[in-house]
Amino acid sequence: xxxxDLIIVIGREFGSGGRSIGHKLAQRLSVPxxxxxxxxxxxxxxxxxxxxxxxxxxxRPSFLNRxxxxxxxxxxxxxxxxxxxxxxxxxxxxxxxxLAEKGGCVxxxxxxxxxxxxxxxxxxxxxHSPIEKRIKNxxxxxxxxxxxxxxxxxxxxxxxxxxxYNYFTARKWGSASNYDLCLDSSVLAEDEIVDIICHYAxxxxxxxx
Amino acid sequence: xxxxDLIIVIGREFGSGGRSIGHKLAQRLSVPxxxxxxxxxxxxxxxxxxxxxxxxxxxRPSFLNRxxxxxxxxxxxxxxxxxxxxxxxxxxxxxxxxLAEKGGCVxxxxxxxxxxxxxxxxxxxxxHSPIEKRIKNxxxxxxxxxxxxxxxxxxxxxxxxxxxYNYFTARKWGSASNYDLCLDSSVLAEDEIVDIICHYAxxxxxxxx
Numbered sequence: 001x002x003x004x005d006l007i008i009v010i011g012r013e014f015g016s017g018g019r020s021i022g023h024k025l026a027q028r029l030s031v032p033x034x035x036x037x038x039x040x041x042x043x044x045x046x047x048x049x050x051x052x053x054x055x056x057x058x059x060r061p062s063f064l065n066r067x068x069x070x071x072x073x074x075x076x077x078x079x080x081x082x083x084x085x086x087x088x089x090x091x092x093x094x095x096x097x098x099l100a101e102k103g104g105c106v107x108x109x110x111x112x113x114x115x116x117x118x119x120x121x122x123x124x125x126x127x128h129s130p131i132e133k134r135i136k137n138x139x140x141x142x143x144x145x146x147x148x149x150x151x152x153x154x155x156x157x158x159x160x161x162x163x164x165y166n167y168f169t170a171r172k173w174g175s176a177s178n179y180d181l182c183l184d185s186s187v188l189a190e191d192e193i194v195d196i197i198c199h200y201a202x203x204x205x206x207x208x209x
Numbered sequence: 210x211x212x213x214d215l216i217i218v219i220g221r222e223f224g225s226g227g228r229s230i231g232h233k234l235a236q237r238l239s240v241p242x243x244x245x246x247x248x249x250x251x252x253x254x255x256x257x258x259x260x261x262x263x264x265x266x267x268x269r270p271s272f273l274n275r276x277x278x279x280x281x282x283x284x285x286x287x288x289x290x291x292x293x294x295x296x297x298x299x300x301x302x303x304x305x306x307x308l309a310e311k312g313g314c315v316x317x318x319x320x321x322x323x324x325x326x327x328x329x330x331x332x333x334x335x336x337h338s339p340i341e342k343r344i345k346n347x348x349x350x351x352x353x354x355x356x357x358x359x360x361x362x363x364x365x366x367x368x369x370x371x372x373x374y375n376y377f378t379a380r381k382w383g384s385a386s387n388y389d390l391c392l393d394s395s396v397l398a399e400d401e402i403v404d405i406i407c408h409y410a411x412x413x414x415x416x417x418x
Contacts, residue, residue: 013386128385174384174385175383175384175385176335176337176383176384177337177383177393179391179393180393180396181390181392181393182335182385182390182391183389183390184389184390187389187413188409192412195412196412199408200397203397203401203404203405204396204397
């Protein structure tokens with residue numbers, strides 16, 4: 001029922017468990033899982049530069065830098081080495097497209113929902129969770145935030161993801177209408193979320209409307 | 210597994226099928242269904258004025274009117290008869306709370322997700338759909354829009370709902386993080402959507418996290 005080349009892309013608030021749920025989903029569907037680290041490895045094996053996933057990791061582009069460059073007629077101020085931010089994004093997009101052509105997979109982050117929006121077998125997910133639950137989650141993962149600063153740390157990460165997403169896609173990060181399915185990941189157990197996503201994917205490609 | 214007093218609240222883009230899906234969901238769960246018309250009837254039977262659901266039907270409050278009133282130190286410019294917009298909203302909220310106390314039900318619109326946000330057995334849904342699908346849907350429902358103006362009509366309705374929701378709740382209408390579950394209603398058949406929502410509700414109240 002689920003097509004072999006099903007691509008599940010996951011956008012997520014920081015600390016909402018996207019990585020863990022993505023892993024479980026990939027296991028359930030017996031397909032590869034990709035996040036930043038694994039996209040880097042995949043880039044290498046596909047012959048792309050592995051640096052492209054370190055250069056612009058869902059960080060807020062420097063608008064000021066860009067404005068200055070434009071005002072002075074310089075090359076794009078985002079440039080790092082020989083690639084502009086747009087160039088890095090395009091190179092990342094090429095890796096993501098190449099992987100999607102190889103067959104079904106789960107991809108977390110990096111605006112994959114937008115890059116693959118015309119893929120015929122795409123299911124696009126957004127995971128979110130109340131800030132208190134995410135603080136608990138981040139602390140339990142042992143991510144080295146300064147005690148008492150975890151909320152700021154999470155909110156800063158979210159703002160970066162939002163700015164990166166909105167800049168490159170001209171959509172609004174976390175706005176329901178971008179995605180097939182959005183879920184509060186704190187409400188259900190991870191296996192239940194995986195069940196619902198699989199149920200949705202099955203229904204999506206069974207139903208002719 | 211599903212609690213007897215389960216309340217399902219549905220926010221929705223105009224034309225995304227919220228009413229029809231809400232009806233099917235209520236049938237499936239054997240609980241009452243409420244939208245504007247039925248809330249009006251319920252208000253009557255609960256002893257509230259039936260006018261309160263006609264007075265402020267998810268319409269954009271008149272900010273200009275308000276600003277003028279405030280500048281001149283008048284009573285709130287929203288006032289209609291003896292009730293301000295806030296007063297009407299509060300009265301509607303009381304009807305919704307009274308219904309939720311009577312037992313399980315499905316409520317469409319009117320910021321019920323916000324009004325009932327502390328209810329222990331709430332499932333909050335947002336339905337959306339691409340504009341082209343909604344145009345088709347609205348035309349097939351025979352809603353009397355001027356030919357060629359359907360898109361404008363839908364977008365105006367959405368803007369009104371958005372302004373109403375954002376004004377009274379201080380949240381962002383259609384932002385995934387407000388809701389338990391958001392779905393693109395054009396992707397699945399209505400019965401499939403009802404399945405997914407029921408599956409979610411069952412999991413929500415089965416799981417202890």
